[in-house]
Amino acid sequence: MTIPARTRPEILGKKLGMTQIFNADGDAIPVTVIELGENIVTDIKTPVKNGYAAIQLGTNIKKEKHLNKPKMGNLKKKNLPMFGYLKEYRVKPEELDAHKIGEQIDLSKILTPKELVDVTGMSIGKGFQGMVKLYNKQRGPKSHGSKSYRQPGSIGAHTYPGRVLPGKKMPSRMGNEKVTARNLKVIEFNKEKNVVLVKGAVPGVEGGMLTIRPSIKKWNV
Amino acid sequence: MLKSNTAFNRFRDSQMHLKIKEIISNNLKKDIPNVRVGDTVKVTVRIKEGAKERSQNYEGVIIKIKGSSINKTFTVRRIFQGIGVERVFFLHSPKIEKITVLRSGKSRRAKLYYLRERVGKSTKLKEIISSSQGVGSFPKEVIPEEGKLVEIT
Numbered sequence: 070m071t072i073p074a075r076t077r078p079e080i081l082g083k084k085l086g087m088t089q090i091f092n093a094d095g096d097a098i099p100v101t102v103i104e105l106g107e108n109i110v111t112d113i114k115t116p117v118k119n120g121y122a123a124i125q126l127g128t129n130i131k132k133e134k135h136l137n138k139p140k141m142g143n144l145k146k147k148n149l150p151m152f153g154y155l156k157e158y159r160v161k162p163e164e165l166d167a168h169k170i171g172e173q174i175d176l177s178k179i180l181t182p183k184e185l186v187d188v189t190g191m192s193i194g195k196g197f198q199g200m201v202k203l204y205n206k207q208r209g210p211k212s213h214g215s216k217s218y219r220q221p222g223s224i225g226a227h228t229y230p231g232r233v234l235p236g237k238k239m240p241s242r243m244g245n246e247k248v249t250a251r252n253l254k255v256i257e258f259n260k261e262k263n264v265v266l267v268k269g270a271v272p273g274v275e276g277g278m279l280t281i282r283p284s285i286k287k288w289n290v
Numbered sequence: 291m292l293k294s295n296t297a298f299n300r301f302r303d304s305q306m307h308l309k310i311k312e313i314i315s316n317n318l319k320k321d322i323p324n325v326r327v328g329d330t331v332k333v334t335v336r337i338k339e340g341a342k343e344r345s346q347n348y349e350g351v352i353i354k355i356k357g358s359s360i361n362k363t364f365t366v367r368r369i370f371q372g373i374g375v376e377r378v379f380f381l382h383s384p385k386i387e388k389i390t391v392l393r394s395g396k397s398r399r400a401k402l403y404y405l406r407e408r409v410g411k412s413t414k415l416k417e418i419i420s421s422s423q424g425v426g427s428f429p430k431e432v433i434p435e436e437g438k439l440v441e442i443t
Contacts, residue, residue, distance in 0.1 A: 086310055
């Protein structure tokens, strides 16, 4: 089955934390526990009305006072719970008919054990960092009169070009950006407790929102 | 099941999400003997060789217990053909068939790393005299004022 990467189905969840479990052979496997969201269709974007085909999912139900008025009004109009987190993903236009507002996405299709998934989240913010931590640059010597312990070094030539080239790597803020962990194996999908265990680490803090998609590699086979 | 003994482990446990606790509770064994640092134990380990499965005994002194809950491990040290061997086991691992406490040694510290520098007789730990409660309980002590044998638990 070939589905373009842009139209992969998505599932929203929340990172609970990491632990380990034992598999059938008795080996300890490091897993991340992801709590799955409500995953209810909140909006359908059509090519006629919006210029593209997409499905919007909602999760993370909040109190009414914690939502802003445009968001609240939109959800109230459709008679939906107060979702604090909305995210949409593209689908093929012909697939739109299969969905309707208020329905819950079937999770078991994607989250079958041994399947591979990609998990996207916002990485933990590290603050303003230097070149050594940020870009794995080599540090300067510690002794022999050297003072360039963790300096960035030269940032360009002299008269020609007479300027610093655009895109030069400099010390800057690190982390707090969108990161995808690819090809994580689904170890267990617990429908009762509404959690999924994937092997290995996923980006972000505990309690951070995550997007789970079938991995590209597997999906394009 | 053993309780987490250090303040750090207690902190980790309290921070753990309830749903994670529920999930790993199926992976935790309930019939684990009360092993302590200094105990001489026999660990029966399941070994897979192709399709066959057999069990093997490993005997030695516990020199370290680390971690909490499902991450809890213990290190067993023994001298094998003149060379010190240390094996780390997960306490809750399904690969462990049985843990038998053979002797309870008296130790005044939590990690017995000093045994690595010792050879021969000096590696032996003083044994805790087993009472009616079985191996592993504390020794009986005499309290002078009353002159009676009192069990300290």
